[in-house]
Amino acid sequence: MRILIVEDEPSISGFLKEGLEEEGFAVDVADNGKKGIELALDFINEYNIILLDWMLPGLSGIEICRTIRKVNQQVPIIFLTAKDTVDDTVFGLETGANDYLKKPFAFEELLARIRVLMRKSTGEQAIFSTRDIKMNIEVYEVTKAGKQIILTQKEFALLEFLLRNKGKVCRRSRIMEKIWDVHFDKDTAVIDVFINGIRKKLDDEDQESFIQTVRGVGYKINED
Template sequence: MRILIVEDEPSISNFLKEGLEEEGFAVDTADNGKQGLQLALDYLEEYDIILLDWMLPGMSGIEILRNIRKEDPAVPIIFLTARDTTDDAVFGLETGANDYIRKPFAFEELLARIRVLMRTKSGENSVFHYGNISLDVASHRVSKAGKNVELTQKEFALLEFLLRNKGKVSRRTRIIEKVWDIHFDYDTSVIDVYINALRKKLNDKNNESFIETIRGVGYRINDEA
């Protein structure tokens, strides 16, 4: 899952980015309105949720929201703001925000709201299956034959990415960009370590090759288990 944070306070932005990455999200940030809008529109199909400050230099959160809604009526957007009147909340929601959280807020509350939006996002599948393996994005759980499987945050994110792209070859460079959030030349051999860990934790004798290696290219989970 990928999140865009548009927030001009470095302490808040860095805190949210660190916390969300620890929860397994890939996170992009922008510290002004114009940059935030540009990122949102350039990569709108990539973002699962946008966290948007109301008061921003260059362009307000309301202006960004209106522009995004012209292109995508469905991407979940949560306002982060110190504006605390009922009229402000109603105005933000009527303009197109999905939720509204007042600063200061507890990270656990924001995370809970993100999980709720992930479950209710229009047209979004939050549970993925492959044979007897199930991955639930909202509850952040993986099970095999009904039994929970403990994965690290990065193992979970990697499995989610592969399942979202089931039937397609996921190139190593795209995996490192989307799962590790690295956008420059980088040794992609770290992917192999996590692929092997997933295979050990999820495979059995009847399902040894559910993650297929495409030599010289990347990995693929086939359409049919």
């Protein structure tokens, strides 16, 4: 899951980036309106959500939101702003934003709003499963035959990506881009380490692994 933050206050953007990456998101940051709109338009189909400050140097958040909506009506946008009047809230929503969060705000509230909007935009439920394995992304929990299994943050993010694409081959380059935020050719051996970690925790000893290796390409979870 990929998020764009357009925020000119380094303390805020740095805090959000660190917190969201700890939750397993890949995060890009723009510190001015011009860079923000460039990233948004260049990768508009890659972002799962955009966090947009209202007052920005170069272009305002309102201008960026309007421009994005001309080319993409689906990507969720949340305004993060100190403006707090009812008129401001209504104006921001009428511009095309999906939600509006007034500064200062609690990170947990922002995270909850992000997850709600992402579920609405994809039409997906919060629970994914295969065999006797269930993942609930809303409460950050994985169980096997009803027993909770503890995964690292990267293991959780990687398993979520594979489950969201169940039945499809997930290429190694795509996994690196989505989970490790790497956009260029790089040694992908780190993926194997985390796949092995997931398998050790969730595979059945007497069955073939639920994660299939597609040699030379990537990995795949077959449909039940």
